[in-house]
Amino acid sequence: MNKIKRSFYIIRDFFEIYLPLFAFIVMFLTFIIQIIARYIFKFPLTWAYEVTVIGFSWTVILGACYAMRSRSHVKFTLIYDMLSPKKAAFIRMLGNLIILFAFVALIVPSFEYVKFMDFQSTSVFKIKLSWIFSAFIYFVFSMIGYTAVEIYEDFCTIRGKTKQSLESGEQI
Structure with missing residues (x-):
């Protein structure tokens, strides 16, 4: 039973902490790359908007789960x-x-x-x-x-x- 509980906590942490963290990092780095490409090199990237929207969506949706878990929501x-x-x-x-x-x-x-x-x-x-x-x-x-x-x-x-x-x- 203890292994099942521990596995559940690992899966829960993956979805509520690590996946939103990864999505945020990818989103943020893509956003910075897009700014550099657009304003310094005058070459906007077509894929950057898509990555930031997906990263933002997953960060907000899965991050809300962690906020509920830690009871830190409003x-x-x-x-x-x-x-x-x-x-x-x-x-x-x-x-x-x-x-x-x-x-x-x-x-x-x-x-x-x-x-x-x-x-x-x-x-x-x-x-x-x-x-x-x-x-x-x-x-x-x-x-x-x-x-x-x-x-x-x-x-x-x-x-x-x-x-x-x-x-x-x-x-x-």
């Missing part, structure tokens, strides 16, 4: 910061349930759209658009998982369980 907590911890957890849980249902509803349309985009390719590199948009499918499943964890934690808070009692294996 949250508007003005209302439930004024409430008691149990009431705040209840309101958070309701909001997260709405988000969870929205992402579950996105599963089938996301697969259908990616499958639909298989007939189109990028203009320069002829990369199938389904490969480019496939990052969104990982994003959907990642958001479902991270949102479900937050719902569970809020449910435990409502029931009066602390994080320490959950980690020690105490039953709800």
Whole structure:
């Protein structure tokens, strides 16, 4: 079981840290190369725009997964910061349930759209658009998982369980 869990974490890190990092580096270097080629050598590169758009898309989509994982994304907590911890957890849980249902509803349309985009390719590199948009499918499943964890934690808070009692294996 420990090897399966470790493999899962390695795959998750690949998609949420290393792939967006690589996409950003490629995007940034391509952007610099395009500036040099266009303004110094007066020779714009046709492929640079395509690389930067793909790199930006993958950086944003997969980077958002890591932001959700590390809980560093923006949250508007003005209302439930004024409430008691149990009431705040209840309101958070309701909001997260709405988000969870929205992402579950996105599963089938996301697969259908990616499958639909298989007939189109990028203009320069002829990369199938389904490969480019496939990052969104990982994003959907990642958001479902991270949102479900937050719902569970809020449910435990409502029931009066602390994080320490959950980690020690105490039953709800």
